[in-house]
Amino acid sequence: EDQVTQSPEALRLQEGESSSLNCSYTVSGLRGLFWYRQDPGKGPEFLFTLYSAGEEKEKERLKATLTKKESFLHITAPKPEDSATYLCAVPRVSGSSASKIIFGSGTRLSIRP
Amino acid sequence: GAVVSQHPSRVICKSGTSVKIECRSLDFQATTMFWYRQFPKQSLMLMATSNEGSKATYEQGVEKDKFLINHASLTLSTLTVTSAHPEDSSFYICSAPDGGANVLTFGAGSRLTVL
Numbered sequence: 158e159d160q161v162t163q164s165p166e167a168l169r170l171q172e173g174e175s176s177s178l179n180c181s182y183t184v185s186g187l188r189g190l191f192w193y194r195q196d197p198g199k200g201p202e203f204l205f206t207l208y209s210a211g212e213e214k215e216k217e218r219l220k221a222t223l224t225k226k227e228s229f230l231h232i233t234a235p236k237p238e239d240s241a242t243y244l245c246a247v248p249r250v251s252g253s254s255a256s257k258i259i260f261g262s263g264t265r266l267s268i269r270p
Numbered sequence: 271g272a273v274v275s276q277h278p279s280r281v282i283c284k285s286g287t288s289v290k291i292e293c294r295s296l297d298f299q300a301t302t303m304f305w306y307r308q309f310p311k312q313s314l315m316l317m318a319t320s321n322e323g324s325k326a327t328y329e330q331g332v333e334k335d336k337f338l339i340n341h342a343s344l345t346l347s348t349l350t351v352t353s354a355h356p357e358d359s360s361f362y363i364c365s366a367p368d369g370g371a372n373v374l375t376f377g378a379g380s381r382l383t384v385l
Contacts, residue, residue: 191373200276200363200376201314244313257304258365258374262313 159184159249163261170235171269178230178264180245190228191258192221193244201244235268272298272368276377283354284385291349291380293364299344300366304374308361320347354384
């Protein structure tokens with residue numbers, strides 16, 4: 158069964174303190190791995206898509222990497238505005254033309270000023 | 271970029287009543303839309319796949335008679351929570367794939383509170 162597991166569940170950092178979030182996955186034939194950011198009371202906002210092991214993508218203070226079994230979201234010198242829940246997701250093969258996207262439980266990131 | 275509009279953002283209703291939530295793709299067509307449900311401090315759980323011109327497909331454990339989905343056009347899907355009860359109180363979020371990359375664009379969500 159396809160699974161996405163994220164760790165840690167919650168992470169509190171001091172402003173400027175770099176760290177990484179983990180996403181482990183088990184899927185039959187990876188067709189992309191997605192990272193989203195979700196602010197409280199809002200829908201998720203797309204950040205990155207990674208397709209193959211070794212691929213990296215960056216956006217401001219965030220960098221996403223992918224291996225054959227897991228993905229990391231590295232956050233460098235975070236600011237309080239980076240506080241949010243970060244969600245990892247993978248497509249699950251379905252009968253429809255559009256793949257169902259399955260989400261991990263998320264990491265709640267809190268950055269203290 | 272692609273925008274998905276969801277309405278209402280908040281709704282409070284009495285137990286036993288029905289509530290309709292709309293999801294619109296504003297600048298693109300969506301033959302498929304997905305409905306998710308999210309409880310506090312939990313992740314998104316896929317409820318159903320809405321298909322334009324055909325019946326929705328529901329995930330295991332989701333009551334299709336309870337959560338009615340209609341995909342009326344290439345830009346509109348609706349979720350109706352019928353005979354709502356307090357346990358149906360949750361955050362409902364719709365999404366649509368943007369182009370061929372399987373990247374989902376999400377609506378802002380609808381907070382349902384059933385009294």
